[in-house]
Amino acid sequence: MDAMPRTAREAMLRGIEDNTIIVGAYSDPGSGGICPMLAAHRNGGRTDLASFARSWDRYTDARRPRLATGREVRTLRSLLELSLVAEDGPLDSLAEIAREIRAERAEHAVSVEATTAAAPRPTGERNRAPELRHKPFWSWILPARSLEVYRERIAAASEQASEQRAAAILDGERSGSERSADERELAGVDD
Incomplete structure:
Protein backbone atom coordinates (compact mmCIF):
# COMPACT_ATOMS: atom_id res chain seq x y z
CA MET A 1 0.00 0.00 0.00
CA GLY A 89 1.73 12.35 10.62
CA PRO A 90 2.82 10.41 13.64
CA LEU A 91 0.03 9.00 15.74
CA ASP A 92 -0.09 9.93 19.41
CA SER A 93 1.04 7.28 21.82
CA LEU A 94 -1.60 5.07 23.36
CA ALA A 95 -0.81 6.39 26.84
CA GLU A 96 -1.29 9.97 25.65
CA ILE A 97 -4.63 9.13 24.04
CA ALA A 98 -5.74 7.36 27.23
CA ARG A 99 -4.80 10.44 29.30
CA GLU A 100 -6.85 12.67 27.01
CA ILE A 101 -9.87 10.38 27.25
CA ARG A 102 -9.63 10.26 31.06
CA ALA A 103 -9.36 14.05 31.22
CA GLU A 104 -12.41 14.48 28.97
CA ARG A 105 -14.42 12.03 31.08
CA ALA A 106 -13.40 13.81 34.29
CA GLU A 107 -14.46 17.18 32.85
CA HIS A 108 -17.76 15.68 31.73
CA ALA A 109 -18.38 14.14 35.17
CA VAL A 110 -17.67 17.46 36.89
CA SER A 111 -20.03 19.35 34.57
CA VAL A 112 -22.78 16.76 35.02
CA GLU A 113 -22.32 16.81 38.80
CA ALA A 114 -22.43 20.61 38.86
CA THR A 115 -25.68 20.78 36.91
CA THR A 116 -27.25 17.98 38.93
CA ALA A 117 -26.28 19.40 42.33
CA ALA A 118 -27.09 23.00 41.43
CA ALA A 119 -30.72 22.56 40.47
CA PRO A 120 -32.94 19.72 41.68
CA ARG A 121 -35.33 18.50 39.04
CA PRO A 122 -38.79 19.95 39.56
CA THR A 123 -41.55 17.33 39.57
CA GLY A 124 -44.34 19.79 38.96
CA GLU A 125 -45.94 18.98 42.31
CA ARG A 126 -45.54 20.98 45.46
CA ASN A 127 -45.06 19.40 48.87
CA ARG A 128 -48.43 19.64 50.64
CA ALA A 129 -47.47 17.58 53.70
CA PRO A 130 -47.30 20.56 56.13
CA GLU A 131 -50.82 21.80 55.30
CA LEU A 132 -52.40 18.32 55.18
CA ARG A 133 -50.65 16.83 58.20
CA HIS A 134 -53.60 17.54 60.54
CA LYS A 135 -56.35 16.48 58.13
CA PRO A 136 -57.66 12.95 58.62
CA PHE A 137 -57.07 10.33 55.91
CA TRP A 138 -54.78 12.47 53.77
CA SER A 139 -52.02 9.93 53.21
CA TRP A 140 -51.52 6.23 52.75
CA ILE A 141 -49.57 3.87 54.96
CA LEU A 142 -45.89 3.47 54.17
CA PRO A 143 -44.84 0.17 52.55
CA ALA A 144 -43.91 -2.62 54.95
CA ARG A 145 -41.39 -5.41 54.43
CA SER A 146 -43.27 -8.04 56.42
CA LEU A 147 -46.90 -9.01 56.94
CA GLU A 148 -46.55 -8.52 60.70
CA VAL A 149 -45.48 -4.90 60.33
CA TYR A 150 -48.23 -4.32 57.76
CA ARG A 151 -50.91 -5.71 60.10
CA GLU A 152 -49.62 -3.58 62.97
CA ARG A 153 -49.75 -0.45 60.82
CA ILE A 154 -53.27 -1.25 59.59
CA ALA A 155 -54.45 -1.80 63.16
CA ALA A 156 -52.85 1.46 64.31
CA ALA A 157 -54.37 3.35 61.37
CA SER A 158 -57.81 1.87 62.05
CA GLU A 159 -57.56 2.81 65.71
CA GLN A 160 -56.46 6.34 64.83
CA ALA A 161 -59.31 6.71 62.33
CA SER A 162 -61.82 5.51 64.93
CA GLU A 163 -60.50 7.99 67.48
CA GLN A 164 -60.75 10.83 64.96
CA ARG A 165 -64.33 9.89 64.06
CA ALA A 166 -65.30 9.67 67.72
CA ALA A 167 -63.72 13.04 68.46
CA ALA A 168 -65.61 14.58 65.55
CA ILE A 169 -68.91 13.16 66.79
CA LEU A 170 -68.32 14.19 70.40
CA ASP A 171 -67.24 17.69 69.48
CA GLY A 172 -70.30 18.10 67.29
CA GLU A 173 -68.28 19.59 64.49
CA ARG A 174 -70.92 18.59 62.02
CA SER A 175 -74.66 18.62 62.18
CA GLY A 176 -76.59 15.45 61.41
CA SER A 177 -77.49 16.59 57.92
CA GLU A 178 -73.88 17.23 56.97
CA ARG A 179 -72.67 13.79 57.99
CA SER A 180 -72.00 11.18 55.38
CA ALA A 181 -73.85 7.87 55.41
CA ASP A 182 -70.70 6.13 56.70
CA GLU A 183 -70.33 8.53 59.61
CA ARG A 184 -74.03 8.18 60.55
CA GLU A 185 -73.69 4.42 60.45
CA LEU A 186 -70.59 4.51 62.66
CA ALA A 187 -72.25 6.89 65.10
CA GLY A 188 -75.38 4.72 65.21
CA VAL A 189 -77.65 7.50 63.99
CA ASP A 190 -80.58 6.37 61.84
CA ASP A 191 -82.41 8.68 59.49
Whole structure:
Protein backbone atom coordinates (compact mmCIF):
# COMPACT_ATOMS: atom_id res chain seq x y z
CA MET A 1 0.00 0.00 0.00
CA ASP A 2 2.66 2.49 1.01
CA ALA A 3 4.45 2.04 -2.33
CA MET A 4 1.48 3.50 -4.22
CA PRO A 5 1.25 7.27 -4.58
CA ARG A 6 -1.17 9.03 -2.23
CA THR A 7 -3.38 10.16 -5.12
CA ALA A 8 -3.72 6.55 -6.30
CA ARG A 9 -4.73 5.37 -2.81
CA GLU A 10 -7.31 8.16 -2.49
CA ALA A 11 -8.65 7.34 -5.96
CA MET A 12 -8.81 3.65 -5.07
CA LEU A 13 -10.86 4.46 -1.95
CA ARG A 14 -13.33 6.42 -4.07
CA GLY A 15 -13.33 3.64 -6.67
CA ILE A 16 -14.12 0.79 -4.30
CA GLU A 17 -17.06 2.80 -2.94
CA ASP A 18 -18.55 3.45 -6.38
CA ASN A 19 -17.81 0.19 -8.25
CA THR A 20 -18.29 -3.54 -7.94
CA ILE A 21 -14.87 -4.97 -7.05
CA ILE A 22 -13.61 -8.29 -8.40
CA VAL A 23 -10.55 -10.47 -7.87
CA GLY A 24 -8.56 -12.55 -10.36
CA ALA A 25 -8.89 -10.25 -13.39
CA TYR A 26 -8.64 -6.64 -14.53
CA SER A 27 -12.35 -6.55 -15.39
CA ASP A 28 -15.17 -9.06 -15.67
CA PRO A 29 -17.82 -8.37 -18.32
CA GLY A 30 -20.07 -11.07 -16.83
CA SER A 31 -20.46 -9.40 -13.45
CA GLY A 32 -19.59 -5.87 -14.52
CA GLY A 33 -16.95 -5.68 -11.81
CA ILE A 34 -13.46 -4.21 -11.97
CA CYS A 35 -10.26 -4.71 -10.01
CA PRO A 36 -9.18 -2.10 -7.42
CA MET A 37 -6.39 -0.82 -9.73
CA LEU A 38 -8.86 -0.12 -12.54
CA ALA A 39 -11.20 1.53 -10.02
CA ALA A 40 -8.32 3.80 -8.97
CA HIS A 41 -7.44 4.52 -12.61
CA ARG A 42 -11.05 5.49 -13.41
CA ASN A 43 -11.06 7.86 -10.40
CA GLY A 44 -7.89 9.73 -11.34
CA GLY A 45 -5.19 7.55 -9.79
CA ARG A 46 -2.83 6.99 -12.70
CA THR A 47 -0.43 4.24 -11.71
CA ASP A 48 0.84 1.00 -13.15
CA LEU A 49 1.91 -0.77 -9.98
CA ALA A 50 1.56 -4.43 -11.01
CA SER A 51 2.81 -5.68 -7.64
CA PHE A 52 -0.42 -4.44 -6.02
CA ALA A 53 -2.52 -6.50 -8.44
CA ARG A 54 -0.47 -9.62 -7.73
CA SER A 55 -0.66 -9.02 -3.96
CA TRP A 56 -4.42 -8.44 -4.15
CA ASP A 57 -4.97 -11.68 -6.07
CA ARG A 58 -2.67 -13.58 -3.72
CA TYR A 59 -4.49 -12.18 -0.65
CA THR A 60 -7.89 -13.14 -2.05
CA ASP A 61 -6.65 -16.54 -3.27
CA ALA A 62 -8.13 -15.84 -6.70
CA ARG A 63 -7.93 -18.73 -9.19
CA ARG A 64 -10.47 -17.29 -11.60
CA PRO A 65 -12.40 -14.01 -11.84
CA ARG A 66 -15.06 -13.61 -9.14
CA LEU A 67 -16.70 -10.89 -7.06
CA ALA A 68 -14.72 -9.78 -4.02
CA THR A 69 -16.36 -10.65 -0.71
CA GLY A 70 -17.48 -7.94 1.67
CA ARG A 71 -14.70 -8.91 4.04
CA GLU A 72 -12.06 -8.54 1.34
CA VAL A 73 -13.34 -5.10 0.33
CA ARG A 74 -13.53 -3.96 3.99
CA THR A 75 -9.96 -5.13 4.55
CA LEU A 76 -8.76 -3.25 1.47
CA ARG A 77 -10.60 -0.11 2.59
CA SER A 78 -9.11 -0.37 6.10
CA LEU A 79 -5.58 -0.83 4.78
CA LEU A 80 -5.95 2.14 2.42
CA GLU A 81 -7.35 4.39 5.16
CA LEU A 82 -4.65 3.30 7.61
CA SER A 83 -1.88 4.03 5.11
CA LEU A 84 -3.31 7.51 4.46
CA VAL A 85 -3.62 8.28 8.18
CA ALA A 86 -0.11 7.02 8.89
CA GLU A 87 1.23 9.23 6.11
CA ASP A 88 -0.47 12.34 7.55
CA GLY A 89 1.73 12.35 10.62
CA PRO A 90 2.82 10.41 13.64
CA LEU A 91 0.03 9.00 15.74
CA ASP A 92 -0.09 9.93 19.41
CA SER A 93 1.04 7.28 21.82
CA LEU A 94 -1.60 5.07 23.36
CA ALA A 95 -0.81 6.39 26.84
CA GLU A 96 -1.29 9.97 25.65
CA ILE A 97 -4.63 9.13 24.04
CA ALA A 98 -5.74 7.36 27.23
CA ARG A 99 -4.80 10.44 29.30
CA GLU A 100 -6.85 12.67 27.01
CA ILE A 101 -9.87 10.38 27.25
CA ARG A 102 -9.63 10.26 31.06
CA ALA A 103 -9.36 14.05 31.22
CA GLU A 104 -12.41 14.48 28.97
CA ARG A 105 -14.42 12.03 31.08
CA ALA A 106 -13.40 13.81 34.29
CA GLU A 107 -14.46 17.18 32.85
CA HIS A 108 -17.76 15.68 31.73
CA ALA A 109 -18.38 14.14 35.17
CA VAL A 110 -17.67 17.46 36.89
CA SER A 111 -20.03 19.35 34.57
CA VAL A 112 -22.78 16.76 35.02
CA GLU A 113 -22.32 16.81 38.80
CA ALA A 114 -22.43 20.61 38.86
CA THR A 115 -25.68 20.78 36.91
CA THR A 116 -27.25 17.98 38.93
CA ALA A 117 -26.28 19.40 42.33
CA ALA A 118 -27.09 23.00 41.43
CA ALA A 119 -30.72 22.56 40.47
CA PRO A 120 -32.94 19.72 41.68
CA ARG A 121 -35.33 18.50 39.04
CA PRO A 122 -38.79 19.95 39.56
CA THR A 123 -41.55 17.33 39.57
CA GLY A 124 -44.34 19.79 38.96
CA GLU A 125 -45.94 18.98 42.31
CA ARG A 126 -45.54 20.98 45.46
CA ASN A 127 -45.06 19.40 48.87
CA ARG A 128 -48.43 19.64 50.64
CA ALA A 129 -47.47 17.58 53.70
CA PRO A 130 -47.30 20.56 56.13
CA GLU A 131 -50.82 21.80 55.30
CA LEU A 132 -52.40 18.32 55.18
CA ARG A 133 -50.65 16.83 58.20
CA HIS A 134 -53.60 17.54 60.54
CA LYS A 135 -56.35 16.48 58.13
CA PRO A 136 -57.66 12.95 58.62
CA PHE A 137 -57.07 10.33 55.91
CA TRP A 138 -54.78 12.47 53.77
CA SER A 139 -52.02 9.93 53.21
CA TRP A 140 -51.52 6.23 52.75
CA ILE A 141 -49.57 3.87 54.96
CA LEU A 142 -45.89 3.47 54.17
CA PRO A 143 -44.84 0.17 52.55
CA ALA A 144 -43.91 -2.62 54.95
CA ARG A 145 -41.39 -5.41 54.43
CA SER A 146 -43.27 -8.04 56.42
CA LEU A 147 -46.90 -9.01 56.94
CA GLU A 148 -46.55 -8.52 60.70
CA VAL A 149 -45.48 -4.90 60.33
CA TYR A 150 -48.23 -4.32 57.76
CA ARG A 151 -50.91 -5.71 60.10
CA GLU A 152 -49.62 -3.58 62.97
CA ARG A 153 -49.75 -0.45 60.82
CA ILE A 154 -53.27 -1.25 59.59
CA ALA A 155 -54.45 -1.80 63.16
CA ALA A 156 -52.85 1.46 64.31
CA ALA A 157 -54.37 3.35 61.37
CA SER A 158 -57.81 1.87 62.05
CA GLU A 159 -57.56 2.81 65.71
CA GLN A 160 -56.46 6.34 64.83
CA ALA A 161 -59.31 6.71 62.33
CA SER A 162 -61.82 5.51 64.93
CA GLU A 163 -60.50 7.99 67.48
CA GLN A 164 -60.75 10.83 64.96
CA ARG A 165 -64.33 9.89 64.06
CA ALA A 166 -65.30 9.67 67.72
CA ALA A 167 -63.72 13.04 68.46
CA ALA A 168 -65.61 14.58 65.55
CA ILE A 169 -68.91 13.16 66.79
CA LEU A 170 -68.32 14.19 70.40
CA ASP A 171 -67.24 17.69 69.48
CA GLY A 172 -70.30 18.10 67.29
CA GLU A 173 -68.28 19.59 64.49
CA ARG A 174 -70.92 18.59 62.02
CA SER A 175 -74.66 18.62 62.18
CA GLY A 176 -76.59 15.45 61.41
CA SER A 177 -77.49 16.59 57.92
CA GLU A 178 -73.88 17.23 56.97
CA ARG A 179 -72.67 13.79 57.99
CA SER A 180 -72.00 11.18 55.38
CA ALA A 181 -73.85 7.87 55.41
CA ASP A 182 -70.70 6.13 56.70
CA GLU A 183 -70.33 8.53 59.61
CA ARG A 184 -74.03 8.18 60.55
CA GLU A 185 -73.69 4.42 60.45
CA LEU A 186 -70.59 4.51 62.66
CA ALA A 187 -72.25 6.89 65.10
CA GLY A 188 -75.38 4.72 65.21
CA VAL A 189 -77.65 7.50 63.99
CA ASP A 190 -80.58 6.37 61.84
CA ASP A 191 -82.41 8.68 59.49
